[in-house]
Amino acid sequence: MFLNQFLFLAAALFCIGIYGVLARRNGVLVLMSIELILNSVNINLVAFGAYHGHIAGQVFALFVIAVAAAEVGVGLAIVLLIYRNRRSIDVAEANLLKG
Amino acid sequence: MFATEEVAELASNPWIYDNIWLIPALPAASFVLILFFGKRLPYKGAEIGVTAVLAGFVLALIATFTWIGDIEGVEEGEGEGEHALAADIQLAAEEGAEGGHGAARGAPIVNETEWFGIGTDANQVTLGTAGAEEAVAEESAGRGEGFSIPIGTLVDGQSVMLLFVVTFISSLVHIYSTDYVDGDRRYTHYFAFLSLFTASMLFMVLASSTLQLIVGWELVGVCSFVLIGHWWEEKPNSDAAVKAFLTNRVGDIGLLVGMSILYFAADRSFSIPRINEMAVSGAIGKSTLTIAAVCLMAAVMSKSGQFILHTWLPDAMAGPTPVSALIHAATMVVAGVYLIGRLYPVFYVGFGISGGTLNLMAFLGGLTTVGGGLLAFVQRDIKKVLAYSTVSQLGYMVLALGVGAYTAGMFHLFTHAFFKACLFLGAGSVSHACHHSFDMKADMGGLRKYMPKTFWTFIIGTAALAGIPPLAGFWSKDEILVGAGVFPGTGGNGTFTIPFIFGMITAGLTAAYMTRAVWLTFFGEYRGHAHPHESGPRITTPLIILAFMAVVVGFLNMPTGFVDTLGLPSGWAHRFEEWVEPSGIASFVGADNGFTHAEPSLLLAILASAVALLSGFIVWRYYQALYAKDPKATEYTDGIASNNALAAAGHRVLEEKYYLDHLYTDVVAGGTKGPVARLAYWLNQNVLDGIVDGAAKLSVAVGRFAYRFIDQGVVDRAVDSSGLSALASGGFLRRIQTGQVREYAALMFGAAAVLAAVFIFAV
Numbered sequence: 085m086f087l088n089q090f091l092f093l094a095a096a097l098f099c100i101g102i103y104g105v106l107a108r109r110n111g112v113l114v115l116m117s118i119e120l121i122l123n124s125v126n127i128n129l130v131a132f133g134a135y136h137g138h139i140a141g142q143v144f145a146l147f148v149i150a151v152a153a154a155e156v157g158v159g160l161a162i163v164l165l166i167y168r169n170r171r172s173i174d175v176a177e178a179n180l181l182k183g
Numbered sequence: 184m185f186a187t188e189e190v191a192e193l194a195s196n197p198w199i200y201d202n203i204w205l206i207p208a209l210p211a212a213s214f215v216l217i218l219f220f221g222k223r224l225p226y227k228g229a230e231i232g233v234t235a236v237l238a239g240f241v242l243a244l245i246a247t248f249t250w251i252g253d254i255e256g257v258e259e260g261e262g263e264g265e266h267a268l269a270a271d272i273q274l275a276a277e278e279g280a281e282g283g284h285g286a287a288r289g290a291p292i293v294n295e296t297e298w299f300g301i302g303t304d305a306n307q308v309t310l311g312t313a314g315a316e317e318a319v320a321e322e323s324a325g326r327g328e329g330f331s332i333p334i335g336t337l338v339d340g341q342s343v344m345l346l347f348v349v350t351f352i353s354s355l356v357h358i359y360s361t362d363y364v365d366g367d368r369r370y371t372h373y374f375a376f377l378s379l380f381t382a383s384m385l386f387m388v389l390a391s392s393t394l395q396l397i398v399g400w401e402l403v404g405v406c407s408f409v410l411i412g413h414w415w416e417e418k419p420n421s422d423a424a425v426k427a428f429l430t431n432r433v434g435d436i437g438l439l440v441g442m443s444i445l446y447f448a449a450d451r452s453f454s455i456p457r458i459n460e461m462a463v464s465g466a467i468g469k470s471t472l473t474i475a476a477v478c479l480m481a482a483v484m485s486k487s488g489q490f491i492l493h494t495w496l497p498d499a500m501a502g503p504t505p506v507s508a509l510i511h512a513a514t515m516v517v518a519g520v521y522l523i524g525r526l527y528p529v530f531y532v533g534f535g536i537s538g539g540t541l542n543l544m545a546f547l548g549g550l551t552t553v554g555g556g557l558l559a560f561v562q563r564d565i566k567k568v569l570a571y572s573t574v575s576q577l578g579y580m581v582l583a584l585g586v587g588a589y590t591a592g593m594f595h596l597f598t599h600a601f602f603k604a605c606l607f608l609g610a611g612s613v614s615h616a617c618h619h620s621f622d623m624k625a626d627m628g629g630l631r632k633y634m635p636k637t638f639w640t641f642i643i644g645t646a647a648l649a650g651i652p653p654l655a656g657f658w659s660k661d662e663i664l665v666g667a668g669v670f671p672g673t674g675g676n677g678t679f680t681i682p683f684i685f686g687m688i689t690a691g692l693t694a695a696y697m698t699r700a701v702w703l704t705f706f707g708e709y710r711g712h713a714h715p716h717e718s719g720p721r722i723t724t725p726l727i728i729l730a731f732m733a734v735v736v737g738f739l740n741m742p743t744g745f746v747d748t749l750g751l752p753s754g755w756a757h758r759f760e761e762w763v764e765p766s767g768i769a770s771f772v773g774a775d776n777g778f779t780h781a782e783p784s785l786l787l788a789i790l791a792s793a794v795a796l797l798s799g800f801i802v803w804r805y806y807q808a809l810y811a812k813d814p815k816a817t818e819y820t821d822g823i824a825s826n827n828a829l830a831a832a833g834h835r836v837l838e839e840k841y842y843l844d845h846l847y848t849d850v851v852a853g854g855t856k857g858p859v860a861r862l863a864y865w866l867n868q869n870v871l872d873g874i875v876d877g878a879a880k881l882s883v884a885v886g887r888f889a890y891r892f893i894d895q896g897v898v899d900r901a902v903d904s905s906g907l908s909a910l911a912s913g914g915f916l917r918r919i920q921t922g923q924v925r926e927y928a929a930l931m932f933g934a935a936a937v938l939a940a941v942f943i944f945a946v
């Protein structure tokens with residue numbers, strides 16, 4: 085029972101995140117949705133770590149937070165440059181790689 | 184290298200016999216070292232060569248004294264308690280050495296290890312796994328399929344004697360060369376090959392098997408090729424090198440055939456002692472030995488410059504003079520004589536020397552000795568005089584061996600090495616002073632005033648060569664004449680009248696042509712344009728050493744009668760014979776084969792010396808008379824050769840060297856190359872061209888077929904269809920590539936979901 089609640093919360097967050105990534109056209113919101121996905125994973129890691137009485141879960145969560153910070157930094161920089169070039173941050177319009 | 188205490192210790196210890204391989208190994212190592220590091224050294228590699236050869240000489244000296252000590256020791260052991268026995272043994276040795284003395288004295292010492300095997304080890308291993316009994320059966324069956332070839336050293340009187348001579352002469356030649364070829368463009372290269380030459384000869388001398396002998400023989404040939412052609416930029420020099428090499432190849436065929444015959448005749452053995460033993464005991468048939476001996480004679484003819492294959496030897500004068508000295512005194516040309524001595528029983532039995540009157544070897548030797556001596560008269564080039572003199576003296580040695588005078592032949596080889604090296608190095612010294620010219624008539628004359636050391640050593644060498652008593656050449660030449668067994672009271676192995684006459688003629692000829700050479704070089708007025716001067720100490724010191732040896736070495740083999748007359752200790756007689764004869768013929772001397780030593784004759788010695796002195800005197804008077812007419816003249820302009828048609832014809836024949844070179848180049852080479860060329864042209868036009876044309880046509884047809892069907896039909900179609908399929912698949916796949924990041928993300932998540940489903944439900 086103790087673990088399930090965390091898992092449900094994480095699953096809900098994960099699904100919201102995926103929905104945000106797939107449905108939103110605003111680049112910043114897509115990045116935020118990715119943050120949601122990562123944090124849902126963090127919740128899982130910490131929950132399992134506490135459940136097994138092991139420190140590894142928390143360590144990995146810290147790693148993920150650090151990587152997420154870097155990822156957001158890079159992502160926001162890209163979004164900023166796209167905005168400068170196109171005056172828009174609609175990811176649907178950024179389709180230069182279309183085959 | 185070795186302290187004297189060590190030498191003393193070694194005298195009783197056969198260490199040197201076990202390690203005798205060091206003597207050829209030292210110069211061989213020096214060759215490699217000079218080649219790789221020579222140019223970087225302060226003396227350009229010469230120091231390595233000189234050191235290695237000198238070290239080899241020290242070892243050879245140790246070996247010589249050990250060997251002599253052994254023989255003397257055996258003698259003393261036998262004569263224990265009664266002093267007279269030592270004299271008895273000498274007497275027995277002189278009179279045919281019946282009984283067991285020959286076998287008791289220093290038998291040849293053979294040290295062998297496996298060189299390479301064919302099928303021996305491998306066979307035994309495989310058979311061993313299959314079944315040990317079979318392996319044993321294979322072994323007991325003897326040679327079976329596989330056999331091993333041993334490599335090793337054979338130490339006996341003859342090889343020790345040659346070791347001494349080769350290292351001695353080679354050391355002096357090395358030292359002499361440091362001055363003589365100083366500043367040469369291939370100085371380092373020269374010393375490298377001088378070392379290799381010495382090593383090859385020593386390797387051959389120590390050979391214990393005929394196969395090893397052949398290897399050494401060929402190595403010597405290659406080195407002579409390189410050194411004769413040392414200044415190959417000039418065409419005559421490289422021609423001379425090629426000529427020497429090719430002429431030797433002619434004889435090598437005989438060597439290979441002869442050695443093969445002996446190999447099979449001696450029950451598949453290359454071992455020299457074994458072949459000799461079987462030849463003596465009659466295990467090999469006489470006719471087989473005769474055929475083998477004739478084949479080997481061809482090799483001797485080419486290597487040791489016997490008629491009619493001697494033509495390369497005078498041309499070999501194209502090489503640097505120290506090399507000529509080495510070739511003519513110690514290495515190369517004595518290889519042939521050494522070969523006869525090494526397998527002497529084969530020749531002795533094969534040619535039926537015992538009790539004979541004439542055989543191929545004695546006749547060839549006699550012909551060579553006179554023919555070479557005559558040619559020496561018409562040469563302008565001082566080195567060519569010496570070269571023909573070598574031909575003549577080698578003929579003497581072969582003659583000696585041909586009449587059964589083994590010791591005399593070997594002794595002449597020994598003494599000849601010293602005075603001939605002395606003469607050659609002297610000629611080099613003379614040319615060094617005269618702008619490197621060897622032309623006696625144009626650039627020499629009167630040199631005795633300018634270079635006294637060279638003059639006196641040359642005179643000593645000349646007297647020794649001419650056989651003036653008591654110098655070295657006198658003793659050995661006298662022994663050969665005695666050995667022919669013609670002169671009353673000499674005994675010998677047979678009555679070889681014709682070789683004896685040849686020998687006597689040559690005794691006169693030698694003195695005459697050498698007097699001519701000495702007069703033209705050192706007497707009269709100087710005719711050249713250089714400023715002659717005495718050579719430096721590195722040239723004159725070897726000359727003086729060699730001249731000294733030319734005086735003393737003859738006393739090694741004085742006859743008993745002479746020793747008795749002078750009241751010398753009787754042990755001084757026939758030392759050389761005592762030391763050298765217990766060799767390949769050790770078993771032979773004792774065996775009942777009729778091998779005897781001839782009895783020396785005082786009358787013959789006086790007669791031969793008188794002939795030499797008289798002929799030398801006649802030539803001397805001739806040139807004195809000429810000098811009185813015109814101090815600068817070198818020949819009579821209205822002499823017998825220009826007035827008498829017959830004499831002129833004879834002179835012409837000699838100048839053309841008996842037309843032998845014409846025979847070889849024009850008749851033999853020219854006669855064969857025309858038809859061969861025509862045949863080759865016909866073959867080329869009809870057979871080879873047909874094949875080539877056919878092949879071309881066939882390939883064109885194949886090409887057409889391949890173009891039409893394979894290239895157009897198969898390959899092109901495959902290429903086209905692969906392109907089309909790529910286009911089609913690309914057209915389908917491009918639809919996925921929308922450029923929409925969200926669609927990619929959807930695909931990724933979808934795939935992750937599928938993967939998760941697989942993990943959950945399938946695993």
